[in-house]
Amino acid sequence: MAKDMFQARKGSKERxxxxxxxxxxxxxxxxxxxxxxxxxxxxxxxxxxxSNTTKANxxxxxxxxxxxxxxxxxxxxxxxxxxxxWWMLFGAILLAMASNxxxxxxxxxxxxAIDLIExxxxxxxxxxxxxxxLLMIGFYIISSILSYLLSILMIRLxxxxxxxxxxxVFDKLMELPVGFFDQHLAGDIISRISYDIxxxxxxxxxxxxxxxxxxxxxxxxxxMMIIISPSLVLVMLITIPxxxxxxxxxxxxxRPLFRKRxxxxxxMNGFVEEMVSGLQTIKAYAGEDxxxxxxxxxxxxxxxxxxxxxxxxxxxxPTVNFINNISLTxxxxxxxxxxxxxxxxxxxxxxxxxYSRKFSGPINEAANIISEIQSSLAxxxxxxxxxxxxxxxxxxxxxxxxxNIQGKVAIENVSFGYTKEKTIIKNLNLNAKEGNLxxxxxxxxxxxTTIINLLMRFYDVDQGAIYVDDNEIRDLTRESLxxxxxxxxxxxxxxxxxxxxxxxxxxxxxxxxxVVAAAKAAKIHSYIRNLPLGYDTVLNEDGMNISKGQKxxxxxxxxxxxxxxxxxxxEATSNVDTRTEIQIQKxxxxxxVDKTCFxxxxxxxxxxxxxxxxxxxxGNVVEQGTxxxxxxxxxxYYRLYASQFE
Numbered sequence: 001m002a003k004d005m006f007q008a009r010k011g012s013k014e015r016x017x018x019x020x021x022x023x024x025x026x027x028x029x030x031x032x033x034x035x036x037x038x039x040x041x042x043x044x045x046x047x048x049x050x051s052n053t054t055k056a057n058x059x060x061x062x063x064x065x066x067x068x069x070x071x072x073x074x075x076x077x078x079x080x081x082x083x084x085x086w087w088m089l090f091g092a093i094l095l096a097m098a099s100n101x102x103x104x105x106x107x108x109x110x111x112x113a114i115d116l117i118e119x120x121x122x123x124x125x126x127x128x129x130x131x132x133x134l135l136m137i138g139f140y141i142i143s144s145i146l147s148y149l150l151s152i153l154m155i156r157l158x159x160x161x162x163x164x165x166x167x168x169v170f171d172k173l174m175e176l177p178v179g180f181f182d183q184h185l186a187g188d189i190i191s192r193i194s195y196d197i198x199x200x201x202x203x204x205x206x207x208x209x210x211x212x213x214x215x216x217x218x219x220x221x222x223x224m225m226i227i228i229s230p231s232l233v234l235v236m237l238i239t240i241p242x243x244x245x246x247x248x249x250x251x252x253x254x255r256p257l258f259r260k261r262x263x264x265x266x267x268m269n270g271f272v273e274e275m276v277s278g279l280q281t282i283k284a285y286a287g288e289d290x291x292x293x294x295x296x297x298x299x300x301x302x303x304x305x306x307x308x309x310x311x312x313x314x315x316x317x318p319t320v321n322f323i324n325n326i327s328l329t330x331x332x333x334x335x336x337x338x339x340x341x342x343x344x345x346x347x348x349x350x351x352x353x354x355y356s357r358k359f360s361g362p363i364n365e366a367a368n369i370i371s372e373i374q375s376s377l378a379x380x381x382x383x384x385x386x387x388x389x390x391x392x393x394x395x396x397x398x399x400x401x402x403x404n405i406q407g408k409v410a411i412e413n414v415s416f417g418y419t420k421e422k423t424i425i426k427n428l429n430l431n432a433k434e435g436n437l438x439x440x441x442x443x444x445x446x447x448x449t450t451i452i453n454l455l456m457r458f459y460d461v462d463q464g465a466i467y468v469d470d471n472e473i474r475d476l477t478r479e480s481l482x483x484x485x486x487x488x489x490x491x492x493x494x495x496x497x498x499x500x501x502x503x504x505x506x507x508x509x510x511x512x513x514x515v516v517a518a519a520k521a522a523k524i525h526s527y528i529r530n531l532p533l534g535y536d537t538v539l540n541e542d543g544m545n546i547s548k549g550q551k552x553x554x555x556x557x558x559x560x561x562x563x564x565x566x567x568x569x570x571e572a573t574s575n576v577d578t579r580t581e582i583q584i585q586k587x588x589x590x591x592x593v594d595k596t597c598f599x600x601x602x603x604x605x606x607x608x609x610x611x612x613x614x615x616x617x618x619g620n621v622v623e624q625g626t627x628x629x630x631x632x633x634x635x636x637y638y639r640l641y642a643s644q645f646e
Contacts, residue, residue: 071255074377077384078200081161088157092150096212099146104220104358105139111228111351150209158204162197168387169193175391178458179418187270188263192386195269196262196379203376207369214362221359228352229344235334236356239327243320243360250316251374257309259378264305266382268298313374324360331356393460395477402480405565406469407434407596409455414464416454424450428464428621430612434565437597439607441640442616448600451614452568455598456482468566486559488591490570492551499528500535502554506562514561521591522557524550560591567595604641613637 082089113132116125170193181189225233275282275291282291335349344352411430417423428451432438440448453459454466457473466473473481486506494502503518504510515535519525527550531537539546546554559567569592601607608627615623615630615637622636630637 071377074380074384077387078380081165082157084164085157085160088153088160092153092157092209093212095146095150095153096209097216099143099150100213100216100220102139102143102146104217104224104355106136107351107354107358108224109136109139110354111345111347113347114350115345115347147213150212151205154209155205158201158208161204162201165197165200165383166193169197169383172387172389172391176389177392178453180389182418185267185270185274187268187273188266189386190273191262191266191269192382195265196382199262199376199379200383203372207372207376210362210369217358217362221355225352225355225359228348228355229335229338231338231343232331232335232352232356235330236327236359238330239323243323246323247316247320250312254309254312254316254374255378257305257312258374259381261302261305261309261375262378262382264298264302268295268302271295271298309375327360328353328356392478396475399475399477400471402468402471402476402484404469405484407565408432408467408469409438409566409596410467410470411454412465412467414454414461414466416450416459416461416463418450418459423462424620425454425461426620428614430614430624432596432598432612435594435596436611437592437599437607437609439599439601439610439613440616441601441604441607441613441637443640448616449570451616452598452600455568456485483562484564485566485568486562486564486591486595487568488552488556488559488570489568492548492555494539494546494551494554496540497538498535499531499537499539499554502539503535503557503561506558510561515557518557518561521560522553524553524557527553556591565595567592567597569597569599604637604644615640 109132113129116128116132173189173193222233225236271294275295282288331353335344335352338344339346339349409430409432411428414425414428415423416425430438440451442448454461457466457478460474468476468481468484495505500512500515503515507514512535516525519528519535528535528537599607599610607613610627612624613627613630614621617636623630623633625633631641
């Protein structure tokens with residue numbers, strides 16, 4: 001953190017400036033993997049909150065989620081979305097019934113036309129045959145029009161369902177505890193909300209239409225075949241069980257393959273997202289070949305998963321079609337015998353064969369789309385896993401708003417661990433009065449920000465309690481607690497939007513005058529004013545069209561606009577130049593005045609006037625006290641401090 005910012009507590013600017021003059025400008029770097037946040041309303045500070053060892057223990061690959069499938073639960077989940085738009089679903093069912101019933105009339109008319117034909121010249125009643133042919137054309141045209149309307153309706157229905165599903169998943173992500181994001185790759189989460197839901201969309205808009213049509217066609221064709229010849233129906237029944245059993249067997253075999261395919265894609269997306277975000281570092285270390293080798297391996301696994309799923313999915317259709325062709329052969333042979341014994345007419349045999357094709361056609365289609373159905377079920381299962389994740393523990397019904405904030409913070413006998421097996425914080429006690437400066441120091445990966453996460457209630461303590469203005473934080477609403485803090489982290493978060501929107505992010509009703517005042521206090525106003533569009537300048541996602549120092553000043557302006565009574569600061573100047581560092585130091589002096597400050601410090605020369613210094617090592621608070629007290633002990637802090645000046 002900027003050196004003089006630590007001296008700025010209680011409005012003591014003169015003492016802060018003296019420290020700035022006497023402190024070196026040593027730069028330190030921190031390749032934090034934390035999700036970038038900039039104010040207290042963003043709870044995705046989790047990755048930086050815990051030690052590297054703890055995160056490694058908690059993080060898991062998407063492959064570890066390969067739980068036993070539950071088709072019934074997945075289908076019930078999809079039905080919950082379908083029934084929301086029941087009127088559209090009901091209309092689709094009516095259209096499917098009408099379309100297929102009109103189509104089922106065709107084979108009957110064809111049989112009647114054939115029966116009118118007799119052997120011999122002039123024995124064909126052309127008018128009657130043409131009449132049946134025109135009727136067939138009319139029925140098929142009406143059926144096609146209804147099928148077209150059905151397709152449009154199902155596309156609309158699937159769009160509405162997918163839109164709501166995406167909203168539900170994104171809303172759920174906002175409700176999940178930060179621990180969820182510690183345990184899942186960002187790319188895998190993105191894959192669920194994009195690719196997996198797209199797969200569901202395709203299935204709803206096409207496969208569901210075919211399922212509706214297939215049910216009507218199978219039932220209608222079976223009824224017509226029974227009317228024509230129950231004997232031939234018995235012949236068909238010999239091969240039907242073979243098709244059903246084989247299809248069911250292959251469905252059970254391919255379902256895990258499609259689940260694995262989705263998970264491998266999520267894993268690949270996670271790797272790509274991670275590598276793209278760190279591309280500059282990869283190039284700086286000439287690590288392109290290593291990354292390419294890793295990607296080739298992950299890509300090969302994804303391709304193999306795709307091949308296995310698509311291969312076994314593709315052989316179902318031809319096999320079922322072969323079984324149905326055997327059935328058709330048997331029907332033709334037996335039908336010929338019945339015709340010779342005058343049990344059936346040629347028209348009846350023709351109609352029966354056509355109905356048998358309609359009957360077996362949906363079975364073939366079901367076999368052909370089994371890969372899409374299994375893929376959509378696997379995708380839906382992954383989506384519903386997110387929707388079924390336990391949300392962040394809700395505020396208690398008697399939770400109250402934190403108001404008239406003074407800034408007193410007390411930690412009493414607090415113990416905490418990210419897992420039950422490993423306790424990170426043990427019996428921590430701290431009393432921060434209004435306007436105090438509390439510094440948290442320790443080696444990289446020691447777990448310094450774990451304490452910050454507990455203060456912000458990103459995680460709840462296992463034992464003990466934390467108080468703000470004599471209120472136990474679990475008795476306060478999370479929103480009011482987190483709004484009580486302003487945050488400036490080393491890793492800045494700038495989103496795609498105007499400069500005004502980025503600064504006003506923490507205060508929705510902020511006026512332009514307030515934003516300008518905050519920018520002036522943060523020493524960034526002159527830079528903004530010189531831009532062609534000023535505060536209306538649109539920043540790229542992640543703020544790639546401005547420098548790191550300017551992004552840092554924007555986040556300081558954002559924190560100043562919030563005007564919270566408590567402040568959390570990370571080392572904000574370790575990756576900027578000296579001139580920018582001085583600007584940030586001046587801005588931070590203004591920001592820290594009369595606030596209770598919790599500072600994660602890397603340069604110990606900047607925290608000599610802190611009211612209390614917590615020394616964290618391997619997740620434990622090993623020492624605490626003022627700078628002079630800790631130096632007198634000649635313990636861990638003393639050695640850490642001395643090492644920076646060797």
